[in-house]
Amino acid sequence: MNWRDKAECLRTDPELFFPVGTTGLALIQADAAKRVCQRCPVQEECLRWALDSRQETGIWGGTDEEERRLIRRRQAREARRVAS
Numbered sequence: 385m386n387w388r389d390k391a392e393c394l395r396t397d398p399e400l401f402f403p404v405g406t407t408g409l410a411l412i413q414a415d416a417a418k419r420v421c422q423r424c425p426v427q428e429e430c431l432r433w434a435l436d437s438r439q440e441t442g443i444w445g446g447t448d449e450e451e452r453r454l455i456r457r458r459q460a461r462e463a464r465r466v467a468s
C-alpha cells in the first residue's frame with residue numbers, strides 16, 4: 385500500500401490545498417488545509433516527498449511553499465556544516 389492511500393486529503397476538497405494568492409481567502413484555505421494535515425497519518429511521508437520532489441506550490445505535509453523553502457535552506461546549511 386502506498387502512503388498516499390492513507391492521505392487524509394483524499395476526503396477533502398482539493399482546492400483547499402492549492403490556494404491562489406497569499407491574502408484573504410487563500411490564507412483561510414491554507415490554514416484549513418494545514419489543519420487537515422495535522423490529523424493525517426502520513427504527514428511525515430508526505431512532507432519528505434514534497435521536499436525531495438521540490439514541490440513549489442500547494443500545502444504538503446502541513447507546510448506551505450515558504451515553509452518548505454525554509455526547511456530546505458536549513459537542511460542545506462546543516463549539510464554544509466557537516467561536510468566542513
Ligand code: SF4
Pocket residue numbers: 391392393394401420421422424425426427428430431443444445446
Ligand atoms: S499531510 Fe496533508 S497534504 Fe499530505 S497527504 Fe496528508 S493531508 Fe494530504
